[in-house]
Amino acid sequence: MKEFEGKVAVITGAAEGIGRAIAEEAAARGMKLVLADIDAAKLDAATAELRAKGADADGLRTDVAKPSQVDDLADLAFARFGRVHLVVANAGVACAKPVWETTPGDWEWVMGVNLYGVTNALRAFLPRMLSGGEEGHVVATASMAGLLSLPSMAAYNASKHAVVTVMEGLHHDLALRKAAIGASVLCPSWVKTRISLSERNRTAGEVTRVESLDPVAAKLVGAVHEAVAGGIEPAAAARAVIEAVAANRFYILTHGNSKSGVKARLEDILQDRLPTLVRL
Numbered sequence: 001m002k003e004f005e006g007k008v009a010v011i012t013g014a015a016e017g018i019g020r021a022i023a024e025e026a027a028a029r030g031m032k033l034v035l036a037d038i039d040a041a042k043l044d045a046a047t048a049e050l051r052a053k054g055a056d057a058d059g060l061r062t063d064v065a066k067p068s069q070v071d072d073l074a075d076l077a078f079a080r081f082g083r084v085h086l087v088v089a090n091a092g093v094a095c096a097k098p099v100w101e102t103t104p105g106d107w108e109w110v111m112g113v114n115l116y117g118v119t120n121a122l123r124a125f126l127p128r129m130l131s132g133g134e135e136g137h138v139v140a141t142a143s144m145a146g147l148l149s150l151p152s153m154a155a156y157n158a159s160k161h162a163v164v165t166v167m168e169g170l171h172h173d174l175a176l177r178k179a180a181i182g183a184s185v186l187c188p189s190w191v192k193t194r195i196s197l198s199e200r201n202r203t204a205g206e207v208t209r210v211e212s213l214d215p216v217a218a219k220l221v222g223a224v225h226e227a228v229a230g231g232i233e234p235a236a237a238a239r240a241v242i243e244a245v246a247a248n249r250f251y252i253l254t255h256g257n258s259k260s261g262v263k264a265r266l267e268d269i270l271q272d273r274l275p276t277l278v279r280l
């Protein structure tokens, strides 16, 4: 999808962070917007600010883990604009714990938002985008945790690996049908957002008590929080997304050094080595 002017974008997790920055970037390129987020107050503020800058924007409070709410989002977008060209399934949450401490509620929450949030969007939007016959693109936000396996991030890693493989399979499905819709997966390294405070929007299970983590997990979690705080600006990730859509590039990696970690993992598999602990 090379032209953006006048086209319609739907973005989840758009109230702040990377999603919000993608909305800004899409609006700057003349796109009409439908924004979704579970945080109604921040979503309303983001929608109002984009409108104040001249964007044709609407917002709907949506819990992406709930299929019917994502269906409502699609209904709103198609009712409002008649067509949708770009869907960015970006909403996501992080939960940092070793697997043996990850509770059924942790799994339900993280898989619900990170994986089913993506599959709910693909199911709600793609049939109407495909039958509309227009050029379009779908992007899902995974993570470098979808290409590598970080310690003490069991549910997050699993959800993001699942998103990568769902999007790879989707790419094949679209290409085999010669569809006018492209697909990409965003795999950022550290981006300066409030992802470390994801539990603020927790919808399933008990909120994690950081003080209950063992010293190894606590140290790793502290390092992740520091890395996020020192990460790139969300606007840089957003630009990478829009440029990848324009170029029909599938894998969107935000940091130059990310590929060495991927290479190390693949070499571990090919050379029958123990997994390398990659520092992002």
Ligand SMILES: NC(=O)c1ccc[n+]([C@@H]2O[C@H](COP(=O)([O-])OP(=O)(O)OC[C@H]3O[C@@H](n4cnc5c(N)ncnc54)[C@H](O)[C@@H]3O)[C@@H](O)[C@H]2O)c1
Residues within 6 Å of the ligand: 012, 013, 014, 015, 016, 017, 018, 019, 036, 037, 038, 039, 062, 063, 064, 065, 090, 091, 092, 093, 094, 113, 141, 142, 143, 144, 187, 188, 189, 190, 191, 192, 193, 194, 195, 196, 197, 198, 201, 203, 228, 231
């Ligand atoms: N920040 C990073 O370093 C980083 C790295 C890799 C991947 N990611 C991914 O980027 C995406 C965006 O995260 P971010 O870094 O901007 O974090 P963020 O916390 O700033 O933004 C996430 C947004 O998603 C919303 N959200 C949470 N649960 C939701 C739900 N159930 N339904 C709808 N919206 C919901 C939040 O309210 C928030 O507005 C996530 O998928 C995250 O996993 C972030």
